[in-house]
Structure formats: structure tokens, C-alpha cells
Amino acid sequence: MMLSNYFVSPSYLLTTGLLLSAFTSMAHADSLLIKQVRIINSASDQQTQVSKATDVLIRDGKIQAIAPNLNKKVDRATSQIDGRGRFLIPGLIDTHVHLDGVPGYAGDEPKDEAMLREARLQMPRSYAYFGFTTVLDLTGDAKFIAKWNAQPAGPQAYFCTPVTIPNGYPASWMDKDLQFQVPATKYMLFDPAQPNVYPTNFNVDVHTPQAVVTAAKQDGASCIKVFYETGFGAKKNLPVPSVELIQDVAQQAKRLNMPVYLHGNSQDSYEFALKTGITTLVHGMWHEAKNVEQFANQMRLTQIADEITKANISVQPTMQVLYGEHEVLNPDFFKNPLVAHAIPQQLMAWYQTEAGQWMKNILAEDFEPATKTPTELYQAVKTMYQKPLSTVRRMTSALHQKGAHIMFGSDTPSGPFYTQFPGVNGRWEMDRWLEAGMSLPELFHALTMKNARALGLEKSIGSVEVGKQADLLLLSANPLRDVRAYDTIEQVILRGKVHQRATLSAKRN
Structure with missing residues (x-):
């Protein structure tokens, strides 16, 4: 349905008229009118439309009316924005984000507390500065998310509950005893393959797939996250859950209308996904199978792309993760003008100290850093990342060509990398999508309505429509023509409240 027709349909105008009669009867200081703006909405990858200039009325955090010449019918107390020549899009x-912690900071020095406090206050604003008004924390918990959502300026957050097995990823990063003492143990599965690793007080009955998924639902989770990760770096040969165990998790989650997100970035993890009934793979395929004949394996990869598509499994490519890792060694990283809008100045200065360069130094160890200039070292690391980058681009392209559901998620941050800072990391993931062959309308749809549907929130967010939550962006350029339009945000509207973009920048102080 064309947007121009939508805005003048008789039933629509009748509804608008009834709403306006209520508006004119009393003044509302929290009302906002955006005048003569062009609205962009997306029904699908191929049905993304731009309206004629029209007015948009917002009241009590929701879109109340969309029609021409509303300024003649609203009260004088209504705030107004001139939208001529501008574009209004959904937030x-x-x-795919991880909200807890400050990227790249692993210490607990008292002298750093003021810096960390400033960073924690800025991180929600950094997401909003780059246009993100809704995020999904794939390893969150109810208390932290409630605290996050109480902040005055930032995206609305939802969360998945991580469901793990002992000694597997990510529990393997903890001490073997500590993994049974943290709050997340509540959602640890009993793994029949490891019956002797549990403490004596571990109640098997409350750690079945059915019990764990039900507990996550009761605690407010929107989804479940499971893991297929055999390890990397110093942590290798990690146990992984059985197909049967995750099948049971997926079946119970389906009964409770909860998507199941699978951490997995290898060919083996994609094969695992096809057997288990999970909803979404939260990484692109970075690693092909090892020690196999290459021609035959390329044929298998093509088959996997077809099978993923037919199984209706969504995939988040998260290509920027790999870029973010090698960018830690980029000597010019902090010269990028977008960085200063995301990272507070005090924290940015700390990142460039010896203490803040700890992850860079770890990555550099395999490249004889003493024998190379910073530029030579950066080029050496970039060369190492070309293989996984080539693999993920090729698989993403194959999935795209097959018509698979490709979802936007940035994995911000994937680890202790300041190069994957909130907001700006998502902006860079947009560039990676275009490099992999996706179109601007496909990107727009993925960032808005497709992700709203994935969260089950399409009735409240994801498009500019009457009755929906007013999470909106006002841009001076059309994002369907140039990805750099996302850099022209002028106002960010969060639940009806207008924020000038500059006030959300880390440079505002």
C-alpha cells in the first residue's frame, strides 16, 4: 500500500479528526508537532516508501495523528519542529548488544571511578546519538535492564537470558567453582554428558530445559541465548551442549513464544543450528571446517546457505566485530571524527595510555611488535583477519542471494575492545552490510520493522504510524539514497521527548 494513499484514506482521516477534536479541547505541554516532514516506512525489503510532506502530532510519548495542516488545529502550547526538506524515520x-561494563576496561582502580561513572552515563546517549532507540541485550538480567531503562536519555532495552552448561562458553571464563555461585547459575542446564561436575546442592529438577526456560520467562526475558563455542585463544576444546539438549530448550521456548538465539560463528555451529530448531544465529560464519577438501566444502557451504534459508533461521552477520578487533591496532583509530561523539574524552585519553592498551598488546604479541612500526603492525594484523572476513562476506552474500532472513545486530561490544563502543559500532556495521551486497532499503528495513517483528514489538515500534511509540529520528538526508544520511540526524525523539543530537554527543561537555 502506497504511503501517499495511506495518509488520505477515509477511515484514516475519520480517526484523525476524532483525535483532533480531543486535542483542541485542552492544552498539553508535552505535545509536539513536526510540520511538513516526509515520512519513510518499510513494510518489507522491497516495500520501503517515502511519503509526501505531512504533519506528525505526538502526545504522551505516542504518535497521535499524521495528516496535512495539523498546525491549524492544535493548541498554541504544542511545541513545533519545522520538518520541511527533512525525513522522519523510526528509531x-x-x-545484539551487551550493555553491562565499559568496553576495554577490566580493572577496578579507585582513581578511575570518576572516568567510569562518566562513561556509564554516556553509553546510553552514544547509542541514541547514532539513532538507536531500542536494543536487545543478549546476556542481560532483569535488574540491570530495569536500571538501564530508568536513565533519562537512551534506548529502551530488552534482554535474553543466557542458558549455559558447566565449563562451556561463556562459563569457562570463570573459576570452576565460581560458575556455580553467580546469579546466572539459575539458568545453567544439567548436562547429562557431565554428570559429575556439579556441586552436591545442585538440584537437577530445576535445571532441566523446561524449568530453566520457564524461569527465564518468569523473570522477564524476551528470549533465550544458547552457545555452540569450542573455544579460542587460551580456552580451547570446550564442551558444547548436545543437539538433544538444545532441541528441548528450543521446544520449551517455542511453547512460551520466546525466540532462541545461538552464539556460533563456525561452520560446525551452523550445522548444529540446523539440527536444533533455534530461531537466530547471532554471528556470521567466520570459520570454515578445517582439514577438509576445499572444493567439496564450498559445495557444502552453498547447501548450508540453502538449508538455513529453508529452515527460516535468521542470521546476524556481525561483520564489524572482526573489523573492531583489528582496529585496536590502528594507530589512527582515535582520529576518526565519529569516535569523539561516542567515547567520553577522559576515557578516550585513558584508552591511549599503557594501561588502556592492554588488549592491543595481547593481540600484537604474535607479530613481533618490537620489529615493526605501528603502521606495519596494523597491516600485519589486518592481513591475518582477511580469511575470516572473506568467509563471512561470502556466506552472508550466499544467504542474501537465497533470500534468508538477515537481521541487524552489531554485537556491541564483542569483547574488551574500545573499537566497538556503543552506537558507533552499530553505525559501522551498516557500512559492512553494504559492502556485503545488501541494498539501502534492505538495511533500512532490517534496522526498523524487521527487528521490531523479531522482538515481537511491531505493534508499538518499527514504523511511523498513529498509535505507535514516538521513537523517531529527524534526518536532513534520505537514508534510502546514501548510508551517510544516518550521519545527518538532527533530532532524536525518545518516547516522545525531543533531544537535539548534539546534546547526546560525548563532546557536549
Whole structure:
């Protein structure tokens, strides 16, 4: 349905008229009118439309009316924005973030507390500065998310519950005893393959797939996250859950209308996904099978792309993760003008100290850093990342060509990398999508309505429509023509409240 027709349909105008009669009867200081703006909405990858200039009325955090010449019918107390020559789009949605902690900081020095406090206050604003008004924390918990959502300026957050097995990823990063003492143990599965690793007080009955998924639902989770990760770095040969165990998790989650997100970035993890009934793979394929004949394996990869598509499994490519890792060694990283809008100045200065360069130094160890200039070292690391980058681009392209559901998620941050800072990391993931062959309309749809549907929130966010939550962006350029339009945001509207973009920048102080 064309947007121009939508805005003048008789039933629509009748509804608008009834609403306006209520508005004119009393003044509302929290009302906002955006005048003569062009609205962009997306029904699908191929049905993304731009309206004629029209007015948009917002009241009590929701869109109340969309029609021409509303300024003649609203009260004088209504705030107004001139939208002529501008574009109004839904707020962007990132369905793969990790909100707790400050990227790249692993210490607990008292002298750093003021810096960390400033960083924690800025991180929600950094998401909003780059247009993200809704995020999904894939390893969150109810208390932290409630605290996050109480902040005055930032995206609305939802969360998945991580469901793990002992000694597997990510529990393997903890001490073997500590993994049974943290709050997340509540959602640890009993793994029949490891019956002797549990403490004596571990109640098997409350750690079945059915019990764990039900507990996550009761605690407010929107989804479940499971893991297929055999390890990397110093942590290798990690146990992984059985197909049967995750099948049971997926079946119970389906009964409770909860998507199941699978951490997995290898060919083996994609094969695992096809057997288990999970909803979404939250990484692109970075690693092909090892020690196999290459021609035959390329044929298998093509088959996997077809099978993923037919199984209706969504995939988040998260290509920027790999870029973010090698960018830690980029000597010019902090010269990028976008960085200063995301990272507070005090924290940015700390990142460039010896203490803040700890992850860079770890990555550099395999490249004889003493024998190379910073530029030579950066080029050496970039060369090492070309293989996984080539693999993920090729698989993403194959999935795209097959018509698979490709979801936007940035994995911000994937680890202790300041190069994957909130907001800006998602902006860079957009560039990676275009490099992999996706179109601007496909990107727009993925950032808005497709992710809204994935969260089950399409009735409240994801498009500019009457009755929906007023999470909106006002841009001076059309994002369907140039990805750099996302850099022209002028106002960010969060639940009806207008924020000048500059006030959300880390440079505002």
C-alpha cells in the first residue's frame, strides 16, 4: 500500500479528526508537532516508501495523528519542529548488544571511578546519538535492564537470558567453582554428558530445559541465548551442549513464544543450528571446517546457505566485530571524527595510555611488535583477519542471494575492545552490510520493522504510524539514497521527548 494513499484514506482521516477534536479541547505541554516532514516506512525489503510532506502530532510519548495542516488545529502550547526538506524515520533497533561494563576496561582502580561513572552515563546517549532507540541485550538480567531503562536519555532495552552448561562458553571464563555461585547459575542446564561436575546442592529438577526456560520467562526475558563455542585463544576444546539438549530448550521456548538465539560463528555451529530448531544465529560464519577438501566444502557451504534459508533461521552477520578487533591496532583509530561523539574524552585519553592498551598488546604479541612500526603492525594484523572476513562476506552474500532472513545486530561490544563502543559500532556495521551486497532499503528495513517483528514489538515500534511509540529520528538526508544520511540526524525523539543530537554527543561537555 502506497504511503501517499495511506495518509488520505477515509477511515484514516475519520480517526484523525476524532483525535483532533480531543486535542483542541485542552492544552498539553508535552505535545509536539513536526510540520511538513516526509515520512519513510518499510513494510518489507522491497516495500520501503517515502511519503509526501505531512504533519506528525505526538502526545504522551505516542504518535497521535499524521495528516496535512495539523498546525491549524492544535493548541498554541504544542511545541513545533519545522520538518520541511527533512525525513522522519523510526528509531533504529540493534538486536545484539551487551550493555553491562565499559568496553576495554577490566580493572577496578579507585582513581578511575570518576572516568567510569562518566562513561556509564554516556553509553546510553552514544547509542541514541547514532539513532538507536531500542536494543536487545543478549546476556542481560532483569535488574540491570530495569536500571538501564530508568536513565533519562537512551534506548529502551530488552534482554535474553543466557542458558549455559558447566565449563562451556561463556562459563569457562570463570573459576570452576565460581560458575556455580553467580546469579546466572539459575539458568545453567544439567548436562547429562557431565554428570559429575556439579556441586552436591545442585538440584537437577530445576535445571532441566523446561524449568530453566520457564524461569527465564518468569523473570522477564524476551528470549533465550544458547552457545555452540569450542573455544579460542587460551580456552580451547570446550564442551558444547548436545543437539538433544538444545532441541528441548528450543521446544520449551517455542511453547512460551520466546525466540532462541545461538552464539556460533563456525561452520560446525551452523550445522548444529540446523539440527536444533533455534530461531537466530547471532554471528556470521567466520570459520570454515578445517582439514577438509576445499572444493567439496564450498559445495557444502552453498547447501548450508540453502538449508538455513529453508529452515527460516535468521542470521546476524556481525561483520564489524572482526573489523573492531583489528582496529585496536590502528594507530589512527582515535582520529576518526565519529569516535569523539561516542567515547567520553577522559576515557578516550585513558584508552591511549599503557594501561588502556592492554588488549592491543595481547593481540600484537604474535607479530613481533618490537620489529615493526605501528603502521606495519596494523597491516600485519589486518592481513591475518582477511580469511575470516572473506568467509563471512561470502556466506552472508550466499544467504542474501537465497533470500534468508538477515537481521541487524552489531554485537556491541564483542569483547574488551574500545573499537566497538556503543552506537558507533552499530553505525559501522551498516557500512559492512553494504559492502556485503545488501541494498539501502534492505538495511533500512532490517534496522526498523524487521527487528521490531523479531522482538515481537511491531505493534508499538518499527514504523511511523498513529498509535505507535514516538521513537523517531529527524534526518536532513534520505537514508534510502546514501548510508551517510544516518550521519545527518538532527533530532532524536525518545518516547516522545525531543533531544537535539548534539546534546547526546560525548563532546557536549
